[in-house]
């Protein structure tokens with residue numbers, strides 16, 4: 001019998017004054033001569049003492065809850081909070097304990113962020129410095145009947161990292177912060193979409209586990225297919241205090257086996273075969289059946305839901321095959337959903353992953369500047385059929401390979417490869433984000449002067465760990481990467497590609513010049529939704545207002561937003577224009593890129609848009625903003641990642657059918673003038689085979705406009721419709737928009753019907769302008785005269801529904817000038 005008791009109550013938080021640190025700080029967290037002075041106005045340790053603390057939690061959220069700091073996500077409060085990351089923090093609690101008759105009691109820490117000294121009743125039981133690991137300390141001999149005290153002292157992450165940097169020599173990175181010198185979520189130190197909020201705290205559960213005789217220490221199920229049979233090799237490790245034989249029972253989907261561990265044995269493998277199980281598939285390819293796999297040792301039970309499926313990676317094309325079928329990846333990059341990951345609940349993950357699935361996404365790439373995510377994350381991905389590509393947590397820097405990092409990296413990799421082995425969604429381990437590219441292309445080699453940069457991790461240690469512990473999953477050394485260390489890593493013709501010249505320098509039409517095998521990152525910024533900006537920023541909202549600029553972390557971000565409008569959209573005259581047009585342009589840019597990459601299948605095998613989500617309210621590349629609201633890009637992703645895509649590309653119609661059924665029907669191509677008059681019409685019967693792309697040249701009558709500035713093309717096949725113009729919007733002679741609109745209560749919100757009297761370019765509705773809780777089902781839509789659009793708005797309460805049909809809620813590109 002084992003007993004688990006969480007220790008989540010009664011914690012307090014105290015800032016340890018600098019002069020008291022020597023006595024409490026762990027080795028390596030000293031301050032001697034390396035730490036810069038705190039840059040914010042720092043309350044002294046005496047000012048923050050005995051504050052009630054949440055466990056799991058972190059210092060920032062505790063101080064916020066206690067009213068000691070302002071919300072780091074609002075205005076520019078971030079700038080006044082730097083001292084937190086430079087302070088030593090003490091968490092303490094007291095608890096009573098009575099001997100429970102067990103031989104062993106362990107203190108189990110599932111996550112300590114990061115430089116921690118764990119002290120029980122005055123005795124140090126552990127000194128740790130890795131947020132990505134869990135720890136277990138045998139403490140039975142230290143526990144007292146009656147009152148006990150548990151203290152966890154967190155040294156400053158900055159002090160630790162800066163000291164390591166001084167000892168090992170500096171290494172280049174994309175940011176001036178020392179994130180590569182500590183095993184902690186890198187983006188906590190600030191990123192080009194994230195604030196600098198260097199956390200500390202007991203960020204995952206902590207508790208006491210008592211047991212006798214033996215304990216199930218580790219279960220690592222490796223699931224493969226053997227022909228049409230499912231096979232699972234269950235690797236089990238036990239920890240034991242005695243030598244009596246131990247019975248182990250393993251069962252899944254009607255198959256079961258018992259095995260015995262003899263005296264002295266601590267590890268065994270049990271193989272179960274399940275004849276012809278229903279297979280687990282990514283969404284769009286089949287169902288996600290899962291089976292309970294249980295492992296029993298005495299009265300201890302470990303159980304996870306596994307899915308039978310096989311993964312292969314074609315290393316030339318970077319093509320994923322699931323159960324033998326090539327899968328075109330319609331992906332998004334995932335960053336930590338909050339700078340304070342303790343706030344990311346299962347409900348929030350469900351909402352976010354459901355948003356990904358709702359945008360017709362089939363893969364999430366967990367980016368290397370973040371975390372190995374929680375069990376909930378992968379469990380939800382399993383359930384929703386979202387494939388997961390997991391980066392090891394290394395990003396955008398040269399990383400030292402010396403101790404303690406070599407041992408820490410090996411330990412965290414072993415733990416997480418084991419922890420995540422049961423999840424069918426997890427299909428790829430990747431060594432890092434952009435570190436191989438940085439080393440090859442960003443001038444790092446000269447600056448390194450021969451110092452280690454992480455190559456030993458990406459080419460040796462990590463692939464060894466994956467091959468040993470989980471040979472069922474492919475490993476790829478980094479992204480971008482071309483398949484061999486001596487090849488240029490960001491070569492479009494091999495492996496994975498990151499495209500960043502668009503956004504940084506080029507017009508988005510440059511996506512058309514790429515023929516990637518696999519586009520693993522490309523993105524374009526847009527501001528957060530209005531309601532999110534309004535919540536996060538006080539005072540005037542103007543694109544160049546200082547507080548608005550504080551929520552833009554990319555170099556020259558707002559200049560790039562404006563430059564990116566190019567000739568595609570008019571110049572904004574005010575904040576409302578800026579907000580609408582730059583959001584729209586973000587959506588267009590990505591729609592432009594993704595439709596081209598999909599049309600290149602099977603030469604191109606995947607597109608992973610940068611990025612799905614945000615960690616706070618910010619102007620960024622995200623489709624869903626920091627408050628969880630969907631930006632126009634989200635709706636664009638849903639269209640451009642749909643199973644069936646119709647796009648007019650360079651004088652051709654591309655018909656992408658990524659479904660299991662053929663797509664046939666009559667393709668209609670109609671050339672109109674901007675008044676709606678039909679100028680030419682062509683039709684053709686088409687059949688697009690399942691999982692294939694057909695490209696048809698446009699017939700001359702619809703390919704060549706009489707006047708490119710005054711005409712447009714409507715292509716239609718079945719339910720799918722695409723409107724394209726022959727010229728950029730800024731050159732099209734649009735009539736001034738006119739429409740009839742009405743809003744009426746419907747269901748749990750309103751139905752807004754808009755009937756066009758003129759062409760309406762990119763008609764969109766932004767109900768969050770009226771009520772932060774209001775959402776619209778779709779946007780934008782381009783209408784021809786006489787056509788109608790019906791928007792469904794979900795909203796609690798709108799005092800004046802007619803506002804749904806007026807500026808700035810309802811807008812289009814050719815709306816009347818105000």
Ligand code: BMA
Pocket residue numbers: 191192193369395396433434521610
């Ligand atoms: C890539 C990513 C991130 C970054 C993004 C936008 O480099 O890997 O590091 O946030 O581009 O610049």
